[in-house]
Amino acid sequence: MSIIETHGITKRYKNLVAVDHIDLEIEEGEIFGLLGPNGAGKTTLISMLATLVPPTEGTATVNGFDIIKKPGDVRKSIGMVFQTPSSDDILTGRENLYLHSLLYGIPAEVRKQRIDDALNLVDLKDRENDRVKTYSGGMKRRLEIARGLIHRPKILYLDEPTLGLDPQTREHIWEYIERLSKDEKVTILMTTHYMDEADSLCDRVAIVDHGRIIALDPPSALKMRIGKSIIKAKVNSPNLETIRKLPYVSKVEQKDGDVLISLNEAGSHIQEVLCNLGEASYVELREPTLNDVFIQLTGKEIRAESAEDFAQVYARANNP
Amino acid sequence: MTEITGLYALWYRELKVFTRERSRIVGSVVNPLIWLVAFGGGLGSFLPIGSTGYIGFIFPGVLMLTVLFTAIFFGLYIVLDKRIDFFKSVLVAPITRVTLFSGKMLGGCTDAFLQAAILLFFGIPYTAFSLLIVVVFVLLLAMAITSLGLAIGSMLTSFEGFGLIQSFVILPLFFLSGALYPLDNLPAWMVVVTRMNPLTYIVDGMRGALYGINTFPLFLDLGVAALFSVVLIAVGTYAFKRMT
Numbered sequence: 001m002s003i004i005e006t007h008g009i010t011k012r013y014k015n016l017v018a019v020d021h022i023d024l025e026i027e028e029g030e031i032f033g034l035l036g037p038n039g040a041g042k043t044t045l046i047s048m049l050a051t052l053v054p055p056t057e058g059t060a061t062v063n064g065f066d067i068i069k070k071p072g073d074v075r076k077s078i079g080m081v082f083q084t085p086s087s088d089d090i091l092t093g094r095e096n097l098y099l100h101s102l103l104y105g106i107p108a109e110v111r112k113q114r115i116d117d118a119l120n121l122v123d124l125k126d127r128e129n130d131r132v133k134t135y136s137g138g139m140k141r142r143l144e145i146a147r148g149l150i151h152r153p154k155i156l157y158l159d160e161p162t163l164g165l166d167p168q169t170r171e172h173i174w175e176y177i178e179r180l181s182k183d184e185k186v187t188i189l190m191t192t193h194y195m196d197e198a199d200s201l202c203d204r205v206a207i208v209d210h211g212r213i214i215a216l217d218p219p220s221a222l223k224m225r226i227g228k229s230i231i232k233a234k235v236n237s238p239n240l241e242t243i244r245k246l247p248y249v250s251k252v253e254q255k256d257g258d259v260l261i262s263l264n265e266a267g268s269h270i271q272e273v274l275c276n277l278g279e280a281s282y283v284e285l286r287e288p289t290l291n292d293v294f295i296q297l298t299g300k301e302i303r304a305e306s307a308e309d310f311a312q313v314y315a316r317a318n319n320p
Numbered sequence: 321m322t323e324i325t326g327l328y329a330l331w332y333r334e335l336k337v338f339t340r341e342r343s344r345i346v347g348s349v350v351n352p353l354i355w356l357v358a359f360g361g362g363l364g365s366f367l368p369i370g371s372t373g374y375i376g377f378i379f380p381g382v383l384m385l386t387v388l389f390t391a392i393f394f395g396l397y398i399v400l401d402k403r404i405d406f407f408k409s410v411l412v413a414p415i416t417r418v419t420l421f422s423g424k425m426l427g428g429c430t431d432a433f434l435q436a437a438i439l440l441f442f443g444i445p446y447t448a449f450s451l452l453i454v455v456v457f458v459l460l461l462a463m464a465i466t467s468l469g470l471a472i473g474s475m476l477t478s479f480e481g482f483g484l485i486q487s488f489v490i491l492p493l494f495f496l497s498g499a500l501y502p503l504d505n506l507p508a509w510m511v512v513v514t515r516m517n518p519l520t521y522i523v524d525g526m527r528g529a530l531y532g533i534n535t536f537p538l539f540l541d542l543g544v545a546a547l548f549s550v551v552l553i554a555v556g557t558y559a560f561k562r563m564t
Contacts, residue, residue: 050412052412073414075413075414078412080408085404086408088406090337091337100409100413102328105321
């Protein structure tokens, strides 16, 4: 049996279906990612699986326990790290862990050992007696991961584990997550709207949009849907018909004045494509990313709301 | 077992927060002292009130005011808690809502009691009996008002309603309790209103124990205070069970 199973789980708010009849099976020991834009329903789904939000319809089992009938057992089986910092910053790191060891009823004789282990795991032993107020964003997140693990849960939920962290710290957190999965054999269910995060961390990724799962596969298999490589070129009068006829070309698209060509196999064919394409002022060759998969599936960018991305689009539009 | 250690954890947290926010303690001591010295001293200079003097007369009322403000705002603060994910991290722990409420309530109660305890030094001398009775009333009041604050706080989503709670809950409860004036010789409508206000009995009980000036018998004062406290604890527990 899978460690998490959902059966038509649904959450409806007044005039919004946040989660729409999702059926999901997550296997023990894997890192499973829910990838989607903000508002796709990822956090609602994970909150239902944490028994924080009751489903409107359907149900799920976590570690064999029904989330509606046995919420207490579900809570004992899971650890959770929330999107925004949730440690008490007036307390020290160690006090936060002590507090949670009490909340989870960890026996007094192993309490100290567990807290030490958890602090060592996230490299916070040397700052244990400092108030959380003085921690950096990355340290706070690490402390929360330690806190989520203090009662040795079988499953750890991570809701946007690197939201708002700088790139270096993000990679650092990824290392910790990978280490947990490998050394502690914890099943990890995480939500993210970062493509690279899902790509580099997750064994399997479910792409979520409008409360539904629209694709579910290992990242490599998802990317294979697009092809092996992508040529992006700016061409004045592209010779698209010729290109389309080439046997190893899986897809040709025109978007914002750029031509996007997906290839089933790369290697020696790239030259042939370029020769047939016409006079190009700009050429880019790259591996497909989960972002390409997402755009193909939903027809939109995942981070359409980002101001920075908007600025880039705007700059490109005005400087042809 | 988890419920007991969980209860301790919640209480431990509030105590730590209390001891680390020293500025709050200073404020909560200075505030009642201003009442006693400035208000009590000023008004008392031309109010002939028995053997206690006006400052002594309003001492139980000022004690009550301290507990009232500390306790209600402690409870209302869970509006803030709910906004940050810290509270969710407690909600996701395997403890029942009853434990969560009890832990919070005892934490707030300790908070209010410690602040009142500092003020108690200004009421010296006590007999063992008068001190015991005053402490019992302070605790019952703290439990009741913390529960009220938690119940209201669990239903609110922002600080917007705070001013209204001060105008419609705290100040009427306080000013219509006989904290600042004797209960006899009141106009008819105030006789009715003060006797419907549970805080009237708490002030009366404390004043009776301290100075032997009381309108109602002690058992009635204690009974009303205990009932008030039990009812509000029940309301708070119910509100927490419903909170999402």
